[in-house]
Amino acid sequence: MTPETPVSARPFAQVDVFSPEPFGGNPLAVVLESSGLSTARMQRFANWTNLSETTFLLPPDDSQADYRVRIFTPTEELPFAGHPTLGSAQAWLEAGGKPRQEGILVQESAAGLVRIKTDDGGRLAFAAPALTRSGPVAEEVLDRVAAGLGLSRQALRDAAWLVNGPEWIGVLLDSAAEVLAIRPNYPAMAGLAVGVIGPHPDGESTGFEVRTFISDDLPCEDPVTGSFNAGVAQWLIGSGRAPSSYIAAQGTVLGRTGRVHVEADGAGIWVGGECTTRITGTISI
Known part of the structure; x- marks a missing residue:
C-alpha cells in the first residue's frame, strides 16, 4: 500500500457551473494536483467542503485522456457527474492544461472517457455518456x-x-x-x-x-x-x-x-x- 503524502498546500479552485450570472449555478470545489492523496482523505475533504461535489485531478491512466478525475459527494464517490465534469475541465484549462487533441479535451473518470468541447456559444459542453x-x-x-x-x-x-x-x-x-x-x-x-x-x-x-x-x-x-x-x-x-x-x-x-x-x-x-x-x-x- 502506497503511503499517503503529508498535508501540503495544493492548487485549488471553486467554479460556478451552468449559469451565465454570478453565483447562479452549482459550485464545484477542485483540487488540481491530487497525487498522493488517499481515498479517505479525499472523502473527508469533500465532506468538509459541504458542496454537492468536490473533484480531485490526477495524471491519466489512459493514454487517450488529458487528466483523470475523482468525484466525491460529502458521503460517497461517484463514477460520473455532469457539473463536476465541466467545472473540472474549466479549472484544468485555466491552470494551463493543454488538450492532446485540438478542440477536444478528454477526461478520464471511473465511468470511462468523456469528451469535452467548446460549443458554438463559447461554453464548455460534454458528450452525454451512454446510459447503463x-x-x-x-x-x-x-x-x-x-x-x-x-x-x-x-x-x-x-x-x-x-x-x-x-x-x-x-x-x-x-x-x-x-x-x-x-x-x-x-x-x-x-x-x-x-x-x-x-x-x-x-x-x-x-x-x-x-x-x-x-x-x-x-x-x-x-x-x-x-x-x-x-x-x-x-x-x-x-x-x-x-x-x-x-x-x-x-x-x-x-x-x-x-x-x-x-x-x-x-x-x-x-x-x-x-x-x-x-x-x-x-x-x-
Missing part, C-alpha cells in the same frame, strides 16, 4: 415517486430509468409550472434520485424546467445537474418529445439561474453551460 440502465420504472417505485413529489400517479406523464453514474429516475410532467410547484416529501421517496422535467410555454427563452431531488442520507434538491440533464436529453430527444437543441432552466426555486444547453448532432448529445471560476488559491490537504 434505461427503460420503464416499476409501478410500485412510481407510487413512491408520486408520493414524494406530492402528485397523483396520473400526473406523471411518463417515467424512465436514466442511469449514467447516478441512478436517476426521470419523470415527465405536463408543464414547467407543475415542476416549479412541487414541494418534495423526501421520506416518501427515500433512497431514490428523482429528476423532473416539464415544458415551458412556446416563446420563452428556455424550453424546459428541471428539478432534481436526492433522497439519500442527506436529502436535498440539487441546484443544477449535468448528469440528469444528459440522461433526460437522450430520453426525450430520442422519443421525439424534445427538439434536437434546447435550453433547460434549473435551480429556479432555489434562487439559482441554471441554464443547461443541450444539442444533438451526428457525434451525440452535448450538454453545456457557462463556467466561471470564483475562487483560486491553495488548499492545505
